[in-house]
Amino acid sequence: MQGYHQMITRQRKWMFYLLALFVLGWGITPWQPIFLGLLLGSALSYYNLWLMQRKIRKLGEASSDNRSVRGIGTFTRLASGALAAVIALQYEEYFHLISVVLGLMTAYIVILIDYLFNKSTV
Numbered sequence: 813m814q815g816y817h818q819m820i821t822r823q824r825k826w827m828f829y830l831l832a833l834f835v836l837g838w839g840i841t842p843w844q845p846i847f848l849g850l851l852l853g854s855a856l857s858y859y860n861l862w863l864m865q866r867k868i869r870k871l872g873e874a875s876s877d878n879r880s881v882r883g884i885g886t887f888t889r890l891a892s893g894a895l896a897a898v899i900a901l902q903y904e905e906y907f908h909l910i911s912v913v914l915g916l917m918t919a920y921i922v923i924l925i926d927y928l929f930n931k932s933t934v
Contacts, residue, residue: 816872819926820865826922827858834915849900849908853915856896860889861919 838847867884900907
């Protein structure tokens, strides 16, 4: 279980680094709608990552105690993606829609990169 908590910490740290990078890109570069879209999508992606990690931890605890769990929050994660798309479509002058969609995928990219870098230590 210690390895799982280390993995969660690494993934959250990388998400914060990406969020900080997107804030810097929004503030410094002339591509503000693109970076604001990445920031919106990544912020909701971070929420989805946090929610998924919490639900998976509860699923593991319930499995070890021979209990059942209702679900792992798929509907909530899909709803947050829909919310990001609605916000981007409502405020098209501020958010670039494709950047929002790419931002929503950042948690999964972080998970993949974390796995590739740390698979030899498992």
